[in-house]
Amino acid sequence: MAIDIAQSDATIAASSPVLLSEAGSLRRLPLGPELERPQSFYERFDDRAVFYDVFRDHTGRHVYLIGPMALNLEPLIDAMTIEGRPSGRTAKPKIHHGVQAEILRVTLPPGDTHLAFSFGDERFEIPIQPNRSAALKGDRVIFTINKDNALAWIADWARFYVGEHGATAAVVYDNGSTEYNLEQLRAALAGVKGLEKFLVIPWPYPFGSMHDVFEGHKFGGHWGMFAQPPKYTQFFRKYAMQARSILNVDVDELVMSPFRKSVFKAVERSPFGLLRFNRVWVLNAREEGGPPRHRQFVIRKKGIAARDRGKKWALAPGRAFFASWRAQPWTHQVKGWLNLAGSSDRFYGYHFIGISHSWYWDRTEKIVFDPKLHVRDPLMIKTFADVFGPEPKQ
Template identity: 35%
Template sequence: MTEPVTLATCRVVPESGIVRQPPRPPELRNPAYADQFDWDTLFYDVYRVGRHIVFQGPPLLNLRGAIEDSKWFASRMTGLFPRAKLIERNRSSEYWVRDGDDRIVVESVLGCHDIAVQPNLSEPFAGRRVLHTLSRNNDIAWILDWVRFYVAVHGADAVLLYDNASTDYSSDDLRAALAQAFPDVTARVVDWPFRYGPQGGMAGAVDGREAPWDSDFCQTGSMQHARFRFLGQARSVLNVDIDELVLSDRGRSVFEATEQTPGGFLKFAGHWISATTAHGVAPGCGRHGDFWLLDAREQDTCPPKWCVVPAKTSRTRHCWSAHNLFGARRNRRISGEFAYRHMRGISKGWKEVRWDACDYEPDRFTPDIDLRSAFESAGMRAAACQISDDLTPARRASR
């Protein structure tokens, strides 16, 4: 079992009386906004990438001036050839500083931060096909099934999972389970104890008015952190959630296909798999292999996900995010070969109640044959699923 990863996290000290000012106008903040917003994280982590020290965190917004006025930063951001550069976007920021120090002190009105620069940890993932996600309280059995699918179907040989302060189990429990189930897979679990951030869209709506996606920093931050501290030398990286299973209509590995594209990037759409089964599953009790029925009445769409070759991305022009590789020319292209199955039955319902199970009606629900075949090849077909093979003779003849 691998050791926990140390983060050099910096926060605004409470006695400063200063906080990050929210980018969302007060009239668009719902009652949950204040509890969900990250008011005080300056840097999630401070770590080395080659000649640079990377100070990586949420967008600094009104906190930027205080950081750059500090003696340490000011001396590196002035002159004809500044040694420090800020790359800031609406949901993430990084200072890249050419410096060889292993320990630094940044003192400002935001506090005195004595920082041990953390090592780069990309070597274990060099040349690997990496499965990556951010997770909170997903059942460990679900996580193991998710890994099992991608190892068997796509040839994943590494997993990088960011645990967002799970309370149902410890990150050590998760590390131990991954090590026992997949001894030949490189696996790291990173404790990521930061506020996820207020939702946008209708999830963050006020009086029926959609909110902008401007305050959810945690997930983009975890991706940028994974990208630079762990995955710079990875062969390819797939970004999908625990409830998302990618398939090719040609039987190809998504990693291999991405590596063969000129831009090293594939983006693909998704569709929902119902929580309805022919054998009946109670909410929260199913496994991936239980669910493979398409609902003819499904109307919701799924935002795209992606796979990337890190070496073909630009650290200054591109940003990894949940559904996009921002700044990439190929970001607008959706693959016609790959699609992911979004499993309604694999969810804790943190964002919305997704459980849609109802009585099985053969005329309404049809098997996703490719998904069911993938479960069988991965050894994931739940025993209870076998009774769902007892479909009507007419349906068996139609397959």
């Protein structure tokens, strides 16, 4: 059975969030706060979190403060002065207002276990979490954020990457699942044959909304994101710096190669330690009944019509010298990382419409196979047969 990393260190998944006081008046405001929005928008909007985590970098010299986009709180972040405890050393952090995320780095003595700062009328003293990269040293890691995806899907996801690509570890950020508890999620990962270790990280922050009436922002209606964007940098800097390679894939995404190559080996050999590749939509069409599974979906549109606009990426963190301190892994790219190689045509990220309990849109509409428009993908059929074996009889 796969080993739960948290069994040997119960605090390894802990974070140090900075939350505005419920009793205070200071809050993050949405863009266009005067606009009328549905209540669901505000239920998904994070108005209190300044940072989601505060932790040492892998060298021990610096401390990162990682949080969601500041919006109207940006001037207060720009004015911050950090005091290390117990040293009393004060310093101005370097600040990067990233893509829907705030990335701050401050240099503090290695003996400091807490930091303090003022934010508006509030004063915070926050424990500095240790760096956890040693727990994944030498591993090939898949990581994702999850909420209520079926446990069978999560197990199949991990099983696929172990069997097809040689993944050794899986990290799942759980965004407040209610269909099962964290122990059940851990049990599903523990049962994946060949997986060596895993870690489940509670990540209970509001996810955000991709549907909004504000149109003036560069992200258009997709700007209101919170839990997901900061998670990438937090994982990269806190957990992944000693990993052999990492792959950013959601439970509804399986990476395949026409040459049946490992994406981990490919990125480890790449000149800049960064590999990007296209995604392909897999349609919600299957012949089997019962609960859906990845291997039942093998139909896509023909030709370029199958392309999803988003890309996926893998990293070799040991090549971080190609990255600035404010490098930001993000959903479909890695900003601040030198990469002159462009996108690879040796891998495709198959994106399954029928394998998701989406945060945003209904994926339950089923497609009827049309030979004029669709094709049964031979690479998927062959790969699934090798990884999963024959489809169990109903």
